[in-house]
Structure formats: structure tokens, C-alpha cells
Amino acid sequence: PNSIPTNFITKNDNVIIEKGEITLPLTNGKKKTFVNNTKYLESTESYEYIGFLESFNYHLIAGSYFEEGDFFFVDQNNGEIKTRFPNYPHISPDKKTIICFYFNPYNHRSEFFIYTIDNKNQITLKRIIEIVYWGQNMENTEILWTSNLSFLVKATPIATMWESSGNYNKSYQNIHIKIHK
Structure with a gap:
């Protein structure tokens, strides 16, 4: 998309x-x-x-x-x-949703924080989604919105997060996520 x-x-x-x-x-x-x-x-x-x-x-x-x-x-x-x-706030095209993808490399925990923005610009945390066995690609942390309620994020399996040299693995896969209200 x-x-x-x-x-x-x-x-x-x-x-x-x-x-x-x-x-x-x-x-x-x-x-x-x-x-x-x-x-x-x-x-x-x-x-x-x-x-x-x-x-x-x-x-x-x-x-x-x-x-x-x-x-x-x-x-x-x-x-x-x-x-x-907890991380960079990615704002949806309609300015009604904010997504933060938080990855902690020390405990192998990845979470999407999903916030909503009301008509008075009040921001509310609506849900947290934990992603098991996947982490944020530290070389490319951009989130790409494909609609007001769906986005692509680049992620790497935690098992292959680091190369044998100790550097971050530059390979990734796009994960497409749709938010349901």
C-alpha cells in the first residue's frame, strides 16, 4: 500500500x-x-x-x-x-490518532501505544498492544500511515535483531497494522 x-x-x-x-x-x-x-x-x-x-x-x-x-x-x-x-509520536493523517512503537532491547519487549485526540486536542491513551518476538528496526524507525486507521512499521524478529558483530541487523519486514475503534 x-x-x-x-x-x-x-x-x-x-x-x-x-x-x-x-x-x-x-x-x-x-x-x-x-x-x-x-x-x-x-x-x-x-x-x-x-x-x-x-x-x-x-x-x-x-x-x-x-x-x-x-x-x-x-x-x-x-x-x-x-x-x-515513550517514543516518537506518529500522528495519523486526520490528526485523530497517535502511534508510538516502543522497543526495549534489554527485555525484548515491543509495544504499540495507541492514543486518540479529541476535538479539544485532548490526548488519551486508548490501548497498548504487545508484539511478541518482534522489535523495532533501530536503523529505520519510521511509521508509514496507509489510512487514518492503518499503518506500516518496519520490524525485525528479536532472534535476529543483532548480527554476530554486535551491530543491529539492517534487515526488516513491514508489518501492516489496522486499528479498530
């Missing part, structure tokens, strides 16, 4: 990124700042500005912390953190 492009995330020229800080000017006149802290390993925090979702009026930030990370939306109006995701 053909994929539907969903390039909703753009750069916001008003965001200031310098010296380990991300400063988001807010519409209420205030600013929200995220400061990278890498001085002590156990309290490490670093942030990357991914972009702006104009249709939601949210910024998308990636956070990295000691042994974990996430992605989260920040409301452009008031700086409030709206939703945290």
Missing part, C-alpha cells in the same frame, strides 16, 4: 536554542526553558527541540535522562507539558 505523508511538524523560528538551553516564547508573554544538565550522570537531563505542531499549537521536545528518555508536547499558550510518549 502507498503511504500518506504526515509532515505536520515544522520549525518555529521564535524558539531560541543556544548554550544547552531551549527557550520557547509562549503566547501568554512568558517563556518556558529546558536546560541541559550533564554534569552528574545520575541527574543527566538533555533536551532536543523537534518542532512545532501548528494544528495543535504544541511544541515537540525529546528528553534524554539517565538510562531513559521520552518525547513530550509543550503547549505554546502556557508552557504546560501536555503528554509524554
Whole structure:
């Protein structure tokens, strides 16, 4: 199936990124700042500005912390953190569904987190689907939407996730998933 492009995330020229800080000017006149802290390993925090979702009026930030990370939306109006995701949030073409494919290589667990977005841009986790024996292809983590409720994801059998050299196996298979409401 053909994929539907969903390039909703753009750069916001008003965001200031310098010296380990991300400063988001807010519409209420205030600013929200995220400061990278890498001085002590156990309290490490670093942030990357991914972009702006104009249709939601949210910024998308990636956070990295000691042994974990996430992605989260920040409301452009008031700086409030709206939703945290375990991995990159892939938004459906109709902007009503978000999919996150989370793979933990240490416990061989793969999960799809399926969120819905209502008319007021409220995001709700609706279900988690565990995929047994398959992991996210770490070389290609893109999710391709084929309709508003179906998508393709590149996955690799966990048994062949790593090559004998210790590198990730670059081979994958497309898994087509349909969401039922």
C-alpha cells in the first residue's frame, strides 16, 4: 500500500536554542526553558527541540535522562507539558490518532501505544498492544500511515535483531497494522 505523508511538524523560528538551553516564547508573554544538565550522570537531563505542531499549537521536545528518555508536547499558550510518549509520536493523517512503537532491547519487549485526540486536542491513551518476538528496526524507525486507521512499521524478529558483530541487523519486514475503534 502507498503511504500518506504526515509532515505536520515544522520549525518555529521564535524558539531560541543556544548554550544547552531551549527557550520557547509562549503566547501568554512568558517563556518556558529546558536546560541541559550533564554534569552528574545520575541527574543527566538533555533536551532536543523537534518542532512545532501548528494544528495543535504544541511544541515537540525529546528528553534524554539517565538510562531513559521520552518525547513530550509543550503547549505554546502556557508552557504546560501536555503528554509524554515513550517514543516518537506518529500522528495519523486526520490528526485523530497517535502511534508510538516502543522497543526495549534489554527485555525484548515491543509495544504499540495507541492514543486518540479529541476535538479539544485532548490526548488519551486508548490501548497498548504487545508484539511478541518482534522489535523495532533501530536503523529505520519510521511509521508509514496507509489510512487514518492503518499503518506500516518496519520490524525485525528479536532472534535476529543483532548480527554476530554486535551491530543491529539492517534487515526488516513491514508489518501492516489496522486499528479498530
